[in-house]
Amino acid sequence: MIRNAGGWKRAILAPLVLLLVTSLGCNSYGSRLLSRDKNDKALADAHGSLPPPSRYSFRIAPYVFLSDFEIDRNKPLFQELARLRDRVYGDLHLPPTHSIVRVYLFENKERYEEFMRATYPDLPPRRAFFVQKPKPFGGSDDLLVYTYWGDRIQQDLRHELTHALLHSVIRDVPLWLDEGLAEYFELPPSEHCINASHVETLRRDLGNACQPDLDRLERMKDVRDMKSAEYREAWLWTHWMMQANPETRAVLLAYLQELRSKNNPSPLAQRLTVLVPNLNEAFKQHLDRLELPINARAVPPSTPSTPR
Numbered sequence: 001m002i003r004n005a006g007g008w009k010r011a012i013l014a015p016l017v018l019l020l021v022t023s024l025g026c027n028s029y030g031s032r033l034l035s036r037d038k039n040d041k042a043l044a045d046a047h048g049s050l051p052p053p054s055r056y057s058f059r060i061a062p063y064v065f066l067s068d069f070e071i072d073r074n075k076p077l078f079q080e081l082a083r084l085r086d087r088v089y090g091d092l093h094l095p096p097t098h099s100i101v102r103v104y105l106f107e108n109k110e111r112y113e114e115f116m117r118a119t120y121p122d123l124p125p126r127r128a129f130f131v132q133k134p135k136p137f138g139g140s141d142d143l144l145v146y147t148y149w150g151d152r153i154q155q156d157l158r159h160e161l162t163h164a165l166l167h168s169v170i171r172d173v174p175l176w177l178d179e180g181l182a183e184y185f186e187l188p189p190s191e192h193c194i195n196a197s198h199v200e201t202l203r204r205d206l207g208n209a210c211q212p213d214l215d216r217l218e219r220m221k222d223v224r225d226m227k228s229a230e231y232r233e234a235w236l237w238t239h240w241m242m243q244a245n246p247e248t249r250a251v252l253l254a255y256l257q258e259l260r261s262k263n264n265p266s267p268l269a270q271r272l273t274v275l276v277p278n279l280n281e282a283f284k285q286h287l288d289r290l291e292l293p294i295n296a297r298a299v300p301p302s303t304p305s306t307p308r
């Protein structure tokens, strides 16, 4: 996830335009771009010179899918994405909203990239974007997703739509947690949100290239600091909180509620340490206990990752 097309500093620019980006070619790493620069030319020109797909559209609440090619709305993909909303809000105890998420589906990578280059020229090439854009005269922000019809469409849409669902009820989600939750929900329920590639890499690197540090993740404000390793770590902390036991999940859920009503709730690491004095040991034990989904065991070792 990469933030901020203009200045890359999340804290200093306003108003909010948030872009969440899916990577090229990697399995499940995320990157996000957040721009709060209202003068950002790329964003001001959005949809100006090259319009997004609009010939066909259908609604499956809370999403409206728009494309320039016909898509069968009865595909299981779309039914599953409709259930994603209930899954995200249900698991996180967040209230559903009536916000609409517009999902622009390009026919192929070339058309998608042409549009993205024209509309957001400063962005790196990525498979998908989530954009949160304020309306000029107030009201709730526009929630937009751009991607193309490719092999990873289902996982990418789960990832980006998780961002959209979160941001429709929590305007400012901490960078690392935003990605951790998107990584968590991008996996189908049948895989228990276990990312086999992340697990394999974390088991290989823990104690060497990987030194978990939740404090450090929580301090991250600049997406350039979030690399593949940080995405894996964010995913595992999230998975641990969600699934280790009811108490860790309760801490996360309470934190999310506070994010909705407060500007700066106390850090999660502080809250979790009250419950579990040695967080890094809990991280390691959770990693040790995870059982890979049966299907995942058959896949070859993960491909090199690229933040998205």
Ligand SMILES: [Zn+2]
Binding pocket: 001, 020, 021, 022, 030, 031, 032, 159, 163, 178, 179, 182, 308
């Ligand atoms: Zn993301």
